[in-house]
Amino acid sequence: xxxxxxxxxxxxxxxxxxxxxxxxxxxxxxxxxxxxxxxxxxxxxxxxxxxxxxxxxxxxxxxxxxxxxxxxxxxxxxxxxxxxxxxxxxxxxxxxxxxxxxxxxxxxxxxxxxxxxxxxxxxxxxxxxxxxxxxxxxxxxxxxxxxxxx
Amino acid sequence: xxxxxxxxxxxxxxxxxxxxxxxxxxxxxxxxxxxxxxxxxxxxxxxxxxxxxxxxxxxxxxxxxxxxxxxxxxxxxxxxxxxxxxxxxxxxxxxxxxxxxxxxxxxxxxxxxxxxxxxxxxxxxxxxxxxxxxxxxxxxxxxxxxxxxxxxxxxxxxxxxx
Numbered sequence: 001x002x003x004x005x006x007x008x009x010x011x012x013x014x015x016x017x018x019x020x021x022x023x024x025x026x027x028x029x030x031x032x033x034x035x036x037x038x039x040x041x042x043x044x045x046x047x048x049x050x051x052x053x054x055x056x057x058x059x060x061x062x063x064x065x066x067x068x069x070x071x072x073x074x075x076x077x078x079x080x081x082x083x084x085x086x087x088x089x090x091x092x093x094x095x096x097x098x099x100x101x102x103x104x105x106x107x108x109x110x111x112x113x114x115x116x117x118x119x120x121x122x123x124x125x126x127x128x129x130x131x132x133x134x135x136x137x138x139x140x141x142x143x144x145x146x147x148x149x150x
Numbered sequence: 151x152x153x154x155x156x157x158x159x160x161x162x163x164x165x166x167x168x169x170x171x172x173x174x175x176x177x178x179x180x181x182x183x184x185x186x187x188x189x190x191x192x193x194x195x196x197x198x199x200x201x202x203x204x205x206x207x208x209x210x211x212x213x214x215x216x217x218x219x220x221x222x223x224x225x226x227x228x229x230x231x232x233x234x235x236x237x238x239x240x241x242x243x244x245x246x247x248x249x250x251x252x253x254x255x256x257x258x259x260x261x262x263x264x265x266x267x268x269x270x271x272x273x274x275x276x277x278x279x280x281x282x283x284x285x286x287x288x289x290x291x292x293x294x295x296x297x298x299x300x301x302x303x304x305x306x307x308x309x310x311x312x
Contacts, residue, residue: 003290007235011286014242014279018249022266025253029265033257043263111268115276122283 001132009132015122016131020077022116023089027070036063044099051102065092076123079134086124093117162294165285166231169293172281173229176241180222189215200255220244231296235286242282249275 030039040062048058069092072085093113100108123131131137156164183192196214197207224244227237252270261267293299 003235007238007286007290010239010242011283014246014283014286017246018275018279021246021249021253022264022271025256025266026264029257029260030263033260033265039263111272112264115272118280119276 005130005132008126008130012123012126012131013133015119016079016082016134017077019089019116019119019123020073020075022119023069023073024077025073027066027068027073030066031070034066036066039063039066047103048099053102061095065095068092079131079136080139082123082131082134082136083128086120090117090120090124093120158292158294161288161292162299165288165293166295168281168284169231169234169296170229172241172278172285173225173227175278175281176221176225177229178225180218180220180225183218184222187218189218192218200258201251203258204254231293231298234293234296234298235290238282238286241278242286245275245279245282249279 030036034042037059040059044058044062045055049055068088072088072092075081075085076089093116097109097113100113128136129140183189187195190211193211193214193216196217197210199210201210220240224237224241227233228241249271252275253266256265256267256270261270290298291302294303
């Protein structure tokens with residue numbers, strides 16, 4: 001492993017763990033302290049009641065999003081199933097962007113969505129084998145060692 | 151059509167700018183904590199934070215008293231570009247630890263729908279993390295306007311003996 005590999009691993013680790021912490025904490029707060037249904041009511045159902053969005057969809061997404069944030073945030077934090085988790089989180093960011101812009105000005109996405117998207121892109125655009133401080137990397141290395149020389 | 155890569159001087163500037171900004175940020179963070187707050191007072195403040203729910207106050211006081219000197223030393227190293235990469239790795243670990251600390255604090259004192267206040271995340275954690283990430287992702291050998299770069303060029307072109 002070269003010094004450049006170590007530096008790149010640290011860069012990915014920094015972006016990935018901060019992203020994981022941010023989503024894990026948000027999810028933990030909404031699921032355990034707030035409750036998914038109360039989260040759905042306060043942030044989805046009540047504000048969007050006058051829009052064209054169906055109420056059942058507001059309840060469903062409002063209750064599920066915090067759980068997804070919690071699970072994918074934890075996975076991204078430790079670097080397990082990182083890529084699928086990042087794609088799910090990317091979908092959530094796009095979904096939340098739509099929700100914000102439906103009711104608020106275009107600048108409303110600046111404090112929450114853009115910084116998280118930037119961190120997510122840093123990790124996604126790096127080769128996954130460069131993320132050496134992750135469980136994915138440890139597991140893939142163990143698999144290749146068990147497989148032995150070809 | 152221009153060539154596909156920036157010149158050596160341009161790449162050196164591109165890495166020197168975020169490195170010196172980051173160096174100044176941590177250098178002055180350390181200086182302010184030492185001069186304006188005082189390392190012991192900073193340690194006591196840390197011992198009275200939410201961290202005291204999970205860690206011994208004496209440990210937090212000791213760590214808190216050491217943090218300003220660590221920031222000052224790391225900031226200085228990054229600013230002048232000496233042992234830059236090891237210093238950046240320590241700063242990366244520090245910023246992740248601070249993010250985790252603010253995350254736990256956000257669960258205890260939620261600020262907004264994401265628990266961690268966007269003011270803390272966006273104005274404190276992310277700009278520092280972004281600078282660290284950018285510098286780590288740029289090739290170390292491009293950082294020629296640094297002491298590391300100077301030492302590397304001396305090693306590769308040793309002065310001739312008369």
